[in-house]
Amino acid sequence: MTSPSRFTAAVQRMDASWRLPDAAAAFAKAGVPVFPCAPGGKQPITQRGFHDATTDLAQVQAWWSRFPAANIGMPTGTRSGVVVVDVDVHGVNGYEAFARARRAGLVNGWEALVRSPTGGLHIYYPAADGEQPSWQAGKAGIDFRGDRGYIIVPPSRRPVDGDTVLYRPTSFAPTEGRPLDAQRLREFLVPPRPPRRIDPGTGSAAPVDARRMASWLGRQDTDRNLKLFWAACRLAEGNVPVGDALDAFVSVEQPDFGEREITRTVYSAYRTIGTGPRAPSRAESASTRAAGGMFEPAEARRSASAGRGLG
Numbered sequence: 001m002t003s004p005s006r007f008t009a010a011v012q013r014m015d016a017s018w019r020l021p022d023a024a025a026a027f028a029k030a031g032v033p034v035f036p037c038a039p040g041g042k043q044p045i046t047q048r049g050f051h052d053a054t055t056d057l058a059q060v061q062a063w064w065s066r067f068p069a070a071n072i073g074m075p076t077g078t079r080s081g082v083v084v085v086d087v088d089v090h091g092v093n094g095y096e097a098f099a100r101a102r103r104a105g106l107v108n109g110w111e112a113l114v115r116s117p118t119g120g121l122h123i124y125y126p127a128a129d130g131e132q133p134s135w136q137a138g139k140a141g142i143d144f145r146g147d148r149g150y151i152i153v154p155p156s157r158r159p160v161d162g163d164t165v166l167y168r169p170t171s172f173a174p175t176e177g178r179p180l181d182a183q184r185l186r187e188f189l190v191p192p193r194p195p196r197r198i199d200p201g202t203g204s205a206a207p208v209d210a211r212r213m214a215s216w217l218g219r220q221d222t223d224r225n226l227k228l229f230w231a232a233c234r235l236a237e238g239n240v241p242v243g244d245a246l247d248a249f250v251s252v253e254q255p256d257f258g259e260r261e262i263t264r265t266v267y268s269a270y271r272t273i274g275t276g277p278r279a280p281s282r283a284e285s286a287s288t289r290a291a292g293g294m295f296e297p298a299e300a301r302r303s304a305s306a307g308r309g310l311g
Helices: 006-011 020-029 057-066 094-103 182-189 206-218 224-237 242-252 259-273 282-293 298-306
Strands: 035-037 071-076 082-087 112-115 121-126 135-137 142-145 149-153 157-160 163-166 168-172
Touching: 006 020, 006 112, 020 057, 020 071, 035 057, 071 082, 082 094, 094 121, 094 142, 094 182, 135 182, 135 259, 142 149, 142 182, 206 224, 206 242, 224 242, 224 259, 242 259
Parallel strands: none
Antiparallel strands: 035 071, 071 149, 082 121, 082 142, 112 121, 112 168, 135 142, 157 163
């Protein structure tokens, strides 16, 4: 069996009792570049964000001496040697899309599964030899964290409903990890939509309205999120399918206004009007995560309930 990545080898030695400064130093000693993020959050607190990530032990110790509660960020891709499939549960249940990809044989070869504090799942894979850029598939609830991206790693933590909840590994693969074909996964999750003919007799002119609304939104430079919510509500009231609305609105994404934010806002608008899917409940999310027996072994559930350990 091939040795696990530097990240996986390092995190396997940790548990929930580890202090963040000690964990950050352990990653640096293992050759995993890290950088500090806001305590309890994800925002980098160095000037250049993940570009500042380093394995320089003195620098890492200086950062966490100044910010002992800082969460630990790690650049993904070739710099760290791992990439991550990030399954989200906000606005859309990413576990459903991940389960479809697993049945299609597109997500095998993972090294580690890490539960995020808000109920999502981070699936770690060894990085491929070539560059694999990060991307988002907002409608599927899946992000890919590759080159030019980063992830928050254990034992970082976030406040959830008044409690402090850790990023917690639940499983390590017993077999050799394999690189992920990220482009193939993306095409599976977001297949290109064929051109649609407009038939006035069936009312399928709605996509034109969605594109017109998106064009109007693209001309706005203030309160864009609020205006997106208003525009999505109007489309929902006009019975425009949520998929058509999303296809139109993602065309106006900007560096500070990405697909994930657009998707969440559109789903929120459609739920407000009463025509869109609701977010999964905690119980439904847990049920979906447990499907197939892969996501959360019984041992991990008992460990979580008892508040013991990370793995």
